[in-house]
Amino acid sequence: MAELFWFEKYRPRSFDEVVDLEEVKARLREFVRGGNMPHLLFYGPPGTGKTTMALVLARELYGEYWRENTLELNASDERGINVIRERVKEFARTAPVGKAPFKLVILDEADNMTSDAQQALRRIMEMYAQNTRFILLANYVSRIIDPIISRCAVFRFSPMPRSLMAERLRHIAKSEGIELRDDAIDLIYEVSEGDMRKAINLLQVAAATSKVVDANAVASATTMIRPADVVELFNLAFNGDVTKAREKLRELMYVKGIAGIDFIRAFQRELIRMPLDDEVKAEIAELLAEVDYRLTQGSDEELQLLYLLSKLGAIGKRARQTPPPSKRR
Numbered sequence: 056m057a058e059l060f061w062f063e064k065y066r067p068r069s070f071d072e073v074v075d076l077e078e079v080k081a082r083l084r085e086f087v088r089g090g091n092m093p094h095l096l097f098y099g100p101p102g103t104g105k106t107t108m109a110l111v112l113a114r115e116l117y118g119e120y121w122r123e124n125t126l127e128l129n130a131s132d133e134r135g136i137n138v139i140r141e142r143v144k145e146f147a148r149t150a151p152v153g154k155a156p157f158k159l160v161i162l163d164e165a166d167n168m169t170s171d172a173q174q175a176l177r178r179i180m181e182m183y184a185q186n187t188r189f190i191l192l193a194n195y196v197s198r199i200i201d202p203i204i205s206r207c208a209v210f211r212f213s214p215m216p217r218s219l220m221a222e223r224l225r226h227i228a229k230s231e232g233i234e235l236r237d238d239a240i241d242l243i244y245e246v247s248e249g250d251m252r253k254a255i256n257l258l259q260v261a262a263a264t265s266k267v268v269d270a271n272a273v274a275s276a277t278t279m280i281r282p283a284d285v286v287e288l289f290n291l292a293f294n295g296d297v298t299k300a301r302e303k304l305r306e307l308m309y310v311k312g313i314a315g316i317d318f319i320r321a322f323q324r325e326l327i328r329m330p331l332d333d334e335v336k337a338e339i340a341e342l343l344a345e346v347d348y349r350l351t352q353g354s355d356e357e358l359q360l361l362y363l364l365s366k367l368g369a370i371g372k373r374a375r376q377t378p379p380p381s382k383r384r
């Protein structure tokens with residue numbers, strides 16, 4: 056079942072397959088080579104490879120026996136610390152299978168535990184230190200108590216850089232026989248903010264309807280406005296077709312449920328690519344920033360966007376009357 060999700064299907068299974076995170080890989084490789092390691096704490100935003108790295112480490116430590124030697128727990132399980140204690144106790148009772156001298160407990164969402172629960176966890180970690188090592192996963196290191204931090208080797212995971220995310224997405228697209236366009240990668244990167252799980256999910260949803268994934272397909276897979284809609288709306292307003300522009304705007308707002316601020320962000324993205332004179336682009340960019348500001352201050356969305364459309368109409372009219380700079384004397 057898990058294979059239905061591409062982020063699971065393409066979850067790296069070895070250090071070599073893991074993209075980025077070179078320093079983390081180097082240090083973990085040392086632990087594998089030495090056959091020993093301290094407890095570990097991996098922290099960082101969602102979808103940045105923490106779970107992946109913990110599972111890769113398990114595979115590298117234990118080879119074919121990685122499942123037998125690994126216990127995965129979720130700390131936000133409502134049954135609490137007593138369940139964790141019982142499960143660890145049971146798990147630590149038997150010796151590790153294979154060569155490694157310890158078993159591995161991967162505890163997800165450790166930062167969701169209360170400080171009391173974390174104090175209890177620390178005692179559990181100490182109690183079974185002889186034949187278990189813990190890998191704690193967390194989004195925020197600030198929510199982990201000092202006595203735990205001081206007992207762990209701490210690793211920070213950062214949002215995936217654009218170029219590496221692009222590389223991974225291209226690899227997945229190729230394996231799935233999907234044509235992935237650059238504008239789609241730009242948009243996926245922007246929406247996912249370096250979260251690989253989110254990025255791969257977006258790609259999968261976009262690819263479900265089309266073998267060619269461009270920015271329009273990606274936008275359709277989210278509640279985002281499609282670049283094609285932005286361009287159409289812009290052209291209507293810029294060319295002075297105010298009535299049609301208003302109809303299109305209302306359709307997007309009330310039928311598709313797109314928020315005002317998303318319009319502005321999409322306009323800002325598309326503006327760069329629009330075949331317009333630089334001066335005109337600068338003027339529109341300023342206008343977008345103005346409307347953006349008013350929307351974030353809580354102004355009425357529809358009024359602001361209608362204002363935007365009428366201003367665009369005026370800019371368009373003037374631009375048509377003024378020849379482009381190259382033709383000016």
Ligand SMILES: Nc1ncnc2c1ncn2[C@@H]1O[C@H](COP(=O)(O)OP(=O)(O)OP(=O)(O)O)[C@@H](O)[C@H]1O
Nearest residue numbers: 062065066073074101102103104105106107251252
């Ligand atoms: N460095 C990476 N290289 C290749 N793929 C990655 C990498 N990091 C994440 N991924 C992909 O993203 C998916 C999600 O990553 P992972 O589960 O490791 O995130 P996480 O940091 O544990 O997130 P969370 O905090 O939400 O649990 C993986 O299944 C994998 O497909």
